[in-house]
Amino acid sequence: MDFQTAVFFFLSAILIFAAMRVITARNPVHAALHLILAFFTCGGIWALLQAEFLAIAIILVYVGAVMVLFLFVVMMLDINLDRMRQGFWNYLPLGAVLGVLMVMEMGLVLGSKYFQVPAADAMVPAGVSNTKEIGALMFSEYVYPFELASIILLVGMIAAIVLTYRGPKKSKNTNPNQQVFVQAKDRIRVLQMPVEKD
């Protein structure tokens, strides 16, 4: 077993353990932390495949931004675990069907790629920039799917805001622009008055 294979098995073991802990951990914050660990090890495995751009992107996007907000929300929630576990047996059949479906889909996707392409063909020659290649493909061959995905994301973002927007609130907000440009004469009035004498 060469060094790379050893690293792969090491990372895979951590990934599988972390993914298991995401669904078995009792504390939701611990579950979220294990999800972060899973993303991070996943980035490591991609780096092993010489997909350095994807590896860094998953860490940058998921670990660095998405999971921060996720953790933010999970910490604020007061989750009662006993109540959540009550309906376990009722939901099991539906969950099992979904799980089997997902495993089948993943098997099809991975199978079609991996069983036809020998691993040696996927090697990246030295001097080829991963980032440049992905960028070139994204903006030439896959430009419409890429634009479509970004528009869907934008729509989702706006929809989330519209759904939670409850109209303008009457708040006592101050306008920083006015605050910055305020001058002494706007706030203080110097009065001239004669000295009072008894």
Next chain:
Amino acid sequence: MDALINFGSGIFGGAWPAVWTLLKIVLIVAPLMLSVAYLTWAERKVIGYMQVRIGPNRVGPWGLIQPIADGLKLLLKEIIVPSGANKGIFIIAPMLAIAPALAAWAVIPFNENLVVANIDASLLYIMAITSMGVYGIILSGWASNSKYAFLGAMRSSAQMVSYEIAMGFSLICVLMISNSLNLVEIVQGQNTGRFADMGLGVLSWNWLPLLPMFIVYLISGTAELNRAPFDLAEGESEIVAGFHVEYSGMAFALFFLAEYANMILVAALTSLLFLGGWLSPVGFLPDGILWLFAKMAFVLFLFLWFRATFPRYRYDQLMRLGWKVFLPICMIWLVVVGLWMLSPLNIWK
């Protein structure tokens, strides 16, 4: 250098690459930790003089041994874990704060050859690694099971996520004009152009054509570091010490080390991306690592100067600056740079 490599591979044999890498890591981390110690000394001295005091002056000449004494004191103190704390995460959080601060140094070049890992996408790597520093802060706040710590963690995570966007946009402008994600190439790209040929390299560095982005980067860098005037995560007067209020001894010291190591990192990045790294500002002086250190010292001095000068931002002002001022400026300047590169006035060919 070759003699050293031959000598080492003779002694260690197959294990030599690992030993060599470890040696390089030690060669970066040890001076870094020393710089952190003396940065705290410099901060107290500089701010002292700015406030017409003399700063530390009792331990050693000019107080030079003060940071060592502080470090020893923290090392010998007991680490108290609050009884309501989530013990495991409470202990892990300071490590999560310092690990990214050190890991990011792996790709920082000190000159063309002096870099631990000269990877292709080093700028992306730095962005990814530094974006993980926020976990140390969030988790320490949550695990402490204390209101002040939690408030500090909440403030800090929102702040860091907001300013990362402005920071990312300013970096995108830099990589657009240098046409590379590699820090060595970004620095070398700043050595070309009309002014560099005239021997005035200082005018061909990125800070001039990207002046708005330079300012945005510097300010959002200060915000990312949770430094004054953006130190709401600590906010002594409102939430005591924020996320690390429950920490003592070496666990507290790790947060401190992480903050100052990150300061030096942002100073190094600013020097590399906008101030020409190790390049000499004028043609008749040679390039060299000392220029990089001088530029880093200048940026670090700016951070200390900010702290002594500006009052702390209010939270809504901070969010407004990030989202309503910096983000539009960045987006507009991104388009401007794009058009500039397409126009015949392009200076980065």
